[in-house]
Amino acid sequence: MDGQLGYLFAGFAVFWAGLFVYLLLLQTRIRSLTREVDRLEERLADAEADAAETPPRGGPSR
Amino acid sequence: MNATFAVVAKDLRLAWRDRAGWLTAGAFATISILIYSFAFDLATNDVRPLLPGVLWTTFLFAGVFAAGAGFQREAEEGTFDAMLLSPVSPTVIFLGKLISSLIALIAIEFALLIAATILFDEPLLTPELVAIVMLGTAGYASLTTLLGTLGSGPRTRAVLLPVMALPLLVPMLIAAVRATGGSLGIFGGDAPWTLLLAVFALWSTLTAIILFPLAVER
């Protein structure tokens, strides 16, 4: 019986460890993707704002 | 039908022009048989039960190798993409590829069977065994042709094709080895292996014919 408990424990340990590692990897990936998407969206928004501020060619600022 | 013949003729011409590729596959298969016999000493009687497995692993490896290499040139030269843009239907293009590679593969396999008959003193060219070999070849060639022609790039195709194709072909391999063993009187078995082989060949050919146009349509 005692020897069996080792196998039971190992089985549950593999399940939890596997789940934990999977979620950890996924979390890391989501975080880096989110950061990158936010950064790019900001850059895009800035570029659009710049484009809006820049007066059209031949405008009054010239 | 005429278009199919034209495409088959074109593919056979291509296969002939590219015979170095097919010859390499055939040479690879011959070397494998020899390597197996050195490794297992196949001519002795105790290892006779290994013979069907040796034959079929050799056929499969040669087939996957040929599907990866045989298509390389067309992919590199872009003739395949040009074909897809032509008015010929994708089904016909696929059938042409399949039939021409079936002809080349069966030629290689016959040469191997003759070689094995001589080397192992086992009558391998019986009608039953020839039927089994043809059924098995039809089963794997349709899937390797499908996966080989669709691959995204030459680099990934050569590496990934065996990894992708071989697990799918496990049922075909088991059935072919058992049926061959049964036909040689090596394993007695009650399961209808030849039937499974036939159903697999039918299924894989139909699936490949249906899926190929869906995959290449743009």
Place this chain on the structure above:
Amino acid sequence: MRTANRVYGLRWVLLPPLTGMGILAMLVGAVVAAPTELVEGDVQRLMYIHVPSAQAMYLAFGIVFVASIMVLWKRDMRWDAVARGAASVGVLFTAFALVTGSLWGKPIWGVYWQWDARLTSTLVLFLVYAAYLLARAVSDPGDEQAARYSAVYAIVGFLDVPFIVMSVRWWRTLHPQPIVSRLDPQLPGSMLAVLGISTLAIFLLALWLILLRTDTERLGQRLLGLRAAVDRREEA
């Protein structure tokens, strides 16, 4: 963190707590509440992970199949994200089923691995879907041609399952026959109840992981679109 809100949207309010409660119930049920099996002893408790994992594997691969059909039919890369998410979770649960199965097999059968019909067909399935993930990983996530190629592979792989199961069953059989689905259940009621709870918990877990993974893949696809947009903007 605007994007974070999209990843952990409304459906994340309900599913994670439910999954957590289910997993907790499963743990309590499997380790404490279920009676010890008389012949096999405590190691039989692995069944409460093993059997639901195997079923979750079929659920996940079924989703891959449907999503792959949708990739070919609708030509929408969002389905490709679903297929990839489900395939990766399916491979994870296949690994769980294989590992818990061998850990159960060592004390009961005396060996970790037997070339038994179910074990072998599960292993072949593992190889098929691992190859799928590999093929998808070496190609660009936004590559539609590669997505269609993988979809074809996934469809062929799923349709291949009956052949794999049948050929391997004729080849070898040693696995304990399914004892739940028979007309008169041989499993005592309390064990059956725990198994039911575990199955529900693992299904919720698998579903949550698939959704999470799918959203991650879609985030990756959005990133590609954004990169292209920024490039266009800065070239202009």
